Amino acid sequence: MGSGRDWTWFHxxxxxxxxxxxTGRWLPLLWAVTLALxxxxxxxxxxxxxQDAKQGNxxxxxxxxxxxxxLALAGYYIMAIAGxxxxxxxxxxxxxxxxSAAPLGAALTFLALFTGAVWxxxxxxxxxxxxxxxxxxxxxLFLYLGVLALQYAFHSQDTGNKASAMLALVGTVxxxxxxxSVDWWYTLHQPATIKLTSAPSMHPDMFKPLLVMILAMxxxxxxxxxxxxxxxxxxxxxKTGWVRDLARQADTxxxxx
Amino acid sequence: MSNAHNAGxxxxxxxxxxxxxxxxxxxxxxxxxxxxxxxxVPLGVSPEAGRLEPLAPGIIWVMALLATLLSTEGLFAxxxxxxxxxxxxxxxxxxxxPVLGKVTAHWLVTGLPLTLVSPIIGIMLSLPxxxxxxxMASLALGTGCLSLVGAVGAxxxxxxxxGGLLLSLLVVPLYMPVIIFGSATVQAGIDGLNWFAPLxxxxxxxxxxxxxxxxAIAGALRLVSSN
Numbered sequence: 001m002g003s004g005r006d007w008t009w010f011h012x013x014x015x016x017x018x019x020x021x022x023t024g025r026w027l028p029l030l031w032a033v034t035l036a037l038x039x040x041x042x043x044x045x046x047x048x049x050x051q052d053a054k055q056g057n058x059x060x061x062x063x064x065x066x067x068x069x070x071l072a073l074a075g076y077y078i079m080a081i082a083g084x085x086x087x088x089x090x091x092x093x094x095x096x097x098x099x100s101a102a103p104l105g106a107a108l109t110f111l112a113l114f115t116g117a118v119w120x121x122x123x124x125x126x127x128x129x130x131x132x133x134x135x136x137x138x139x140x141l142f143l144y145l146g147v148l149a150l151q152y153a154f155h156s157q158d159t160g161n162k163a164s165a166m167l168a169l170v171g172t173v174x175x176x177x178x179x180x181s182v183d184w185w186y187t188l189h190q191p192a193t194i195k196l197t198s199a200p201s202m203h204p205d206m207f208k209p210l211l212v213m214i215l216a217m218x219x220x221x222x223x224x225x226x227x228x229x230x231x232x233x234x235x236x237x238x239k240t241g242w243v244r245d246l247a248r249q250a251d252t253x254x255x256x257x
Numbered sequence: 258m259s260n261a262h263n264a265g266x267x268x269x270x271x272x273x274x275x276x277x278x279x280x281x282x283x284x285x286x287x288x289x290x291x292x293x294x295x296x297x298v299p300l301g302v303s304p305e306a307g308r309l310e311p312l313a314p315g316i317i318w319v320m321a322l323l324a325t326l327l328s329t330e331g332l333f334a335x336x337x338x339x340x341x342x343x344x345x346x347x348x349x350x351x352x353x354x355p356v357l358g359k360v361t362a363h364w365l366v367t368g369l370p371l372t373l374v375s376p377i378i379g380i381m382l383s384l385p386x387x388x389x390x391x392x393m394a395s396l397a398l399g400t401g402c403l404s405l406v407g408a409v410g411a412x413x414x415x416x417x418x419x420g421g422l423l424l425s426l427l428v429v430p431l432y433m434p435v436i437i438f439g440s441a442t443v444q445a446g447i448d449g450l451n452w453f454a455p456l457x458x459x460x461x462x463x464x465x466x467x468x469x470x471x472x473a474i475a476g477a478l479r480l481v482s483s484n
Contacts, residue, residue, distance in 0.1 A: 139430050139433055142429070145426065146430065149423055154417070159480065166413065167427060170431070170473055171431070173469065180434075182433070182434075182437070
């Protein structure tokens with residue numbers, strides 16, 4: 001429909017089949033990169049990085065805690081943007097991405113809280129403190145759970161998609177406000193006993209493996225998100241011809257993924 | 258054209274106030290809830306004034322939040338059931354205006370009375386006398402925020418049969434900034450600090466909510482009623 005710019009790539013993006021086939025070609029490479037980065041980052045961080053002067057070996061959980069927390073927060077924006085794309089351009093695929101991102105983000109947020117608690121016991125002497133960042137993460141977990149719950153509350157999948165996309169957007173507007181108010185609340189009530197022992201800047205020998213782990217976690221997130229979305233596509237498109245063909249091929253020939 | 262929008266606002270404001278007046282018992286239940294829970298606190302914690310005093314600002318705000326939350330659930334429910342919600346949606350005016358009218362009526366029926374009875378609860382929980390004016394001011398602004406944000410959740414869950422619990426899961430995380438600054442206002446007043454600063458932030462939140470929430474509510478209502 002030639003009116004100036006060519007938007008076909010954008011519309012192709014909306015086709016679940018196109019997404020399924022394209023990501024199918026990417027997956028082996030993504031798997032390889034993710035596994036390599038994870039192995040390098042974990043071995044480097046957990047075995048070869050120098051010990052912390054004050055925390056000893058217990059600081060090494062940072063190589064899991066920080067990357068996971070990064071993605072827990074970034075994941076909310078990925079989910080909300082996917083939802084917004086769905087609401088604006090009525091794209092089926094982006095709702096599937098949104099639905100796949102919600103449980104993944106909730107799991108990462110939980111993991112961030114859990115690793116934080118495990119780290120807090122040896123360093124702060126307690127599993128839980130009402131620290132500003134911990135509290136914000138807990139609220140983030142509730143926001144994720146709300147989106148998840150709303151997604152499944154409706155009989156019609158379409159309504160569930162749109163309603164949870166809308167809630168995710170409302171949450172996006174609120175996240176900076178929540179974050180700032182919790183920050184302010186914490187400085188008001190700051191308990192005197194707790195201080196972070198680690199220095200504000202890290203030694204490069206400790207920082208490099210952390211960077212690798214952050215990269216690895218981004219790849220891991222992308223990988224799991226794509227895998228989740230592919231499952232969602234197959235489930236929702238199970239009555240279409242191409243999925244049936246795929247299933248038939250998988251039954252007969254073993255050379256199919 | 259702008260007159261038509263105003264008519265949408267005032268029309269629904271009057272209608273909802275009239276409905277609330279005809280169903281006075283229903284409108285009173287958040288207030289009764291507020292007083293009832295205030296009675297539970299000394300029973301559960303301690304009747305000593307010395308122990309209630311430091312808890313009072315936080316407890317009053319938590320109870321006001323819960324009372325508003327309980328009343329939000331029914332905001333669009335009867336309109337959805339009897340079909341008048343669809344009439345509202347297909348009317349030619351901007352949907353955000355009647356929505357704002359309904360939410361304003363909701364605040365006049367719940368938030369404002371809660372603010373007005375809060376001194377009684379302050380006395381019951383032995384709130385220091387410096388805290389009364391900040392408490393009423395913060396409740397007046399804060400419950401407006403709670404009504405607006407809660408209405409977004411109420412609109413999203415209006416078609417669900419058991420929306421109440423889900424509504425609280427959706428809305429309570431979004432309420433947290435309000436309760437932080439609400440109880441901080443009261444605490445600042447008690448401590449003799451400048452309580453105008455946290456109150457001003459509550460006012461800013463209310464202004465933002467008035468501007469944005471009606472649009473989100475209108476979007477949610479359109480979505481839910483179209484299916």
